[in-house]
Amino acid sequence: MILWLLFLLPLVSAALIHFVLKQKLSNLASLIGTVSTLATLVIAIMWTNGSFSTPDSWSWISVGSFNASIGLADDQLAKGMMIVVCGIGFLVHVFSLAYMDKDGAKARYFGNLSLFMFSMTGIVLAENFVMMFIFWELVGLSSYLLIGHWYKKDTAADAAKKAFLSNRIGDFGFLIGILMTWMLAGSIVFSDMDGTAFIGSGSWMAGAAVLFVFCGAIGKSAQLPLHVWLPDAMEGPTPVSALIHAATMVAAGVYMMARFFGSVGLEARAQVPAIEVIAWIGAITSLVAALMATQQDDIKKILAYSTLSQLGYMVMAVGLLEPDAGMFHLYTHAWFKALLFLGSGAVIYACHHEQNIWKMGGLFKKMPITGFTFVIGTCALTAVPFTSGFFSKEGILHAAHGTPFYWIALGVAALTTFYMFRLIFVAFFGKAKDEHAEHAKEVEFRMFAPLVILAVMAIASPFLGKLIPANDFTPDTAFHWNEVTIASMIVFLIGFAAAFVIYRGRSSDPINIPLFRNKFYIDEFYAGLVKWFQDILAAIVHFLDEFIINGLLVGGLTRCAQGTGNLFRRNCQSGNLQHYALLSGVGILIAIYFTIFS
Amino acid sequence: MPTASLTEYLFFSGLLFAIGLSGVIIRRNIIVIFMCLELMLAAASLTLVAFSRANLVNGLPDYDGQMLVFFIITVAAAEVAVGLAIIVALYRARKTISTDDLTSLKN
Numbered sequence: 001m002i003l004w005l006l007f008l009l010p011l012v013s014a015a016l017i018h019f020v021l022k023q024k025l026s027n028l029a030s031l032i033g034t035v036s037t038l039a040t041l042v043i044a045i046m047w048t049n050g051s052f053s054t055p056d057s058w059s060w061i062s063v064g065s066f067n068a069s070i071g072l073a074d075d076q077l078a079k080g081m082m083i084v085v086c087g088i089g090f091l092v093h094v095f096s097l098a099y100m101d102k103d104g105a106k107a108r109y110f111g112n113l114s115l116f117m118f119s120m121t122g123i124v125l126a127e128n129f130v131m132m133f134i135f136w137e138l139v140g141l142s143s144y145l146l147i148g149h150w151y152k153k154d155t156a157a158d159a160a161k162k163a164f165l166s167n168r169i170g171d172f173g174f175l176i177g178i179l180m181t182w183m184l185a186g187s188i189v190f191s192d193m194d195g196t197a198f199i200g201s202g203s204w205m206a207g208a209a210v211l212f213v214f215c216g217a218i219g220k221s222a223q224l225p226l227h228v229w230l231p232d233a234m235e236g237p238t239p240v241s242a243l244i245h246a247a248t249m250v251a252a253g254v255y256m257m258a259r260f261f262g263s264v265g266l267e268a269r270a271q272v273p274a275i276e277v278i279a280w281i282g283a284i285t286s287l288v289a290a291l292m293a294t295q296q297d298d299i300k301k302i303l304a305y306s307t308l309s310q311l312g313y314m315v316m317a318v319g320l321l322e323p324d325a326g327m328f329h330l331y332t333h334a335w336f337k338a339l340l341f342l343g344s345g346a347v348i349y350a351c352h353h354e355q356n357i358w359k360m361g362g363l364f365k366k367m368p369i370t371g372f373t374f375v376i377g378t379c380a381l382t383a384v385p386f387t388s389g390f391f392s393k394e395g396i397l398h399a400a401h402g403t404p405f406y407w408i409a410l411g412v413a414a415l416t417t418f419y420m421f422r423l424i425f426v427a428f429f430g431k432a433k434d435e436h437a438e439h440a441k442e443v444e445f446r447m448f449a450p451l452v453i454l455a456v457m458a459i460a461s462p463f464l465g466k467l468i469p470a471n472d473f474t475p476d477t478a479f480h481w482n483e484v485t486i487a488s489m490i491v492f493l494i495g496f497a498a499a500f501v502i503y504r505g506r507s508s509d510p511i512n513i514p515l516f517r518n519k520f521y522i523d524e525f526y527a528g529l530v531k532w533f534q535d536i537l538a539a540i541v542h543f544l545d546e547f548i549i550n551g552l553l554v555g556g557l558t559r560c561a562q563g564t565g566n567l568f569r570r571n572c573q574s575g576n577l578q579h580y581a582l583l584s585g586v587g588i589l590i591a592i593y594f595t596i597f598s
Numbered sequence: 599m600p601t602a603s604l605t606e607y608l609f610f611s612g613l614l615f616a617i618g619l620s621g622v623i624i625r626r627n628i629i630v631i632f633m634c635l636e637l638m639l640a641a642a643s644l645t646l647v648a649f650s651r652a653n654l655v656n657g658l659p660d661y662d663g664q665m666l667v668f669f670i671i672t673v674a675a676a677e678v679a680v681g682l683a684i685i686v687a688l689y690r691a692r693k694t695i696s697t698d699d700l701t702s703l704k705n
Binding site: 574575576577578581582585 | 619622623624626631697698700701
């Protein structure tokens with residue numbers, strides 16, 4: 001029973017804030033949101049310890065053999081993910097208390113945050129695909145609402161729309177994938193899926209089903225063709241970026257793939273074609289995003305591209321049939337990336353909403369706690385030995401070892417080190433390049449406390465084996481000297497040295513690569529594509545409307561009636577009395593003829 | 599004395615009707631048209647009388663037809679009065695009795 005509380009508490013909180021408290025009681029609203037998240041965190045931790053049994057599911061739709069229910073999954077995958085969601089959710093709530101303190105729509109912010117917590121909990125706990133899809137859409141909605149929190153800014157409103165629409169494309173494929181899975185595996189419930197039937201259904205069908213399901217992950221986890229929304233989503237408040245667009249929601253795609261792969265069976269997967277496609281998409285995304293990140297100036301954009309790159313890593317691991325390695329990286333990444341985002345939030349807050357790293361500088365001395373935790377987060381992200389990122393990245397590198405993906409992964413690791421230390425050197429060291437940075441002060445307790453906790457997690461998370469969201473998985477947390485670790489450390493040193501040489505003490509960017517700075521012109525390409533597609537569609541519709549409907553159907557019928565009428569008007573309606581008499585005489589004759597002879 | 603047969607009466611009546619109808623259609627003078635209309639009525643009356651004579655009931659003609667003829671004559675007299683009055687009124691309004699000029703129904 002108490003697990004339903006875990007599931008429904010955020011919803012109650014969201015409803016309470018949206019409908020009862022509103023902006024008038026915004027302080028109470030923010031407290032309620034935070035407390036409810038804390039309560040769910042406590043429940044999640046107790047659940048992980050095995051305190052509760054899973055309640056029965058509630059039947060929602062039952063038609064013939066089809067049965068969609070609202071039920072809660074009960075495995076380590078869900079439990080660990082709940083810890084990530086609730087733990088980071090709670091810290092982000094605490095951080096938001098300070099960060100959004102002066103915001104004019106604080107109640108709406110916390111209400112939407114609660115709505116997000118509810119939706120994300122739903123995805124994690126979903127025991128079947130239909131329920132997952134419902135909450136999948138709900139996180140899309142709450143993400144839309146939170147990106148567009150400052151909706152009076154055009155860029156924020158546009159970014160929200162962009163995120164929603166890009167996700168719709170992926171979700172359309174996801175829906176098809178769910179239906180195909182239901183057809184092939186005979187069930188939508190994860191624990192009832194028939195992996196043998198799924199594979200036996202003809203390998204191409206199974207491959208297509210996997211790829212369609214993967215479409216959902218492409219949209220939500222922002223993989224390559226649909227990645228464009230994630231950098232723009234940084235228009236939202238920074239704590240939202242930390243929670244939704246770094247740690248939890250964007251990782252939902254990886255979580256879903258891991259759950260799906262686990263459900264149709266491990267040994268079955270190897271026989272399905274097109275799995276390679278997933279790995280390639282992940283690898284290319286991680287490489288392209290890392291290249292883009294090297295030339296960004298906005299501190300949040302750098303982190304956003306870094307998130308894209310790391311999500312590419314996780315997807316690549318999934319595609320390499322090692323979803324556990326992907327989930328492990330998801331878990332560690334969630335902590336240190338949330339740390340980096342909240343750190344950037346603290347920096348932005350201290351610099352009076354300045355996001356350009358070239359206008360910061362020297363912040364390490366002025367904000368020691370933020371700076372120190374940020375460096376820890378960076379070390380974890382760049383896989384410095386004995387940090388969490390080192391172990392999880394190691395897992396992925398091992399999975400990729402011996403394939404072309406290994407070299408891509410190593411290249412990305414070097415790039416990651418390079419752009420993260422570029423950020424550190426420019427923003428935290430050197431001289432202050434702007435008045436705001438000059439007068440920056442350390443943030444208050446409610447902001448640095450989450451940073452400290454997250455920094456601890458960024459180091460310690462791999463050793464808390466019970467929290468890792470992967471079934472039957474024990475992380476390898478020992479240090480081995482082997483080819484992979486050595487290669488990993490070499491690329492770290494290369495990236496670090498490059499960043500040190502190029503960016504230490506600089507006040508402007510010495511490198512300028514327009515291709516990377518302009519994100520490979522993908523946004524421009526999409527704008528052109530949409531315009532081109534729209535123009536062609538409009539031309540076709542115009543042709544149909546103008547010529548087929550207007551000219552032929554409507555116009556043709558009226559002209560036909562008009563022509564017939566004109567024929568009578570010109571030839572019969574002469575106005576001549578005798579003509580009428582003749583016609584009526586002829587008419588009578590015809591009537592008589594038909595009366596008598598027929 | 600040989601009497602005309604029913605066929606001859608009907609033929610004559612049809613001829614009379616055809617003359618009347620062609621007069622109505624062809625002539626332009628409205629008074630002539632009116633007279634031709636009367637001619638058609640007379641043709642119809644003639645038919646009735648002819649049938650009345652031909653259809654013997656107990657050796658006597660069927661007087662129903664002849665009764666109808668009287669009605670037609672009476673009604674026709676009234677109708678002529680009304681029709682002539684309309685023609686006079688028309689003439690006063692339009693200063694013409696030619697149907698070629700009475701084309702206000704056109705279009």
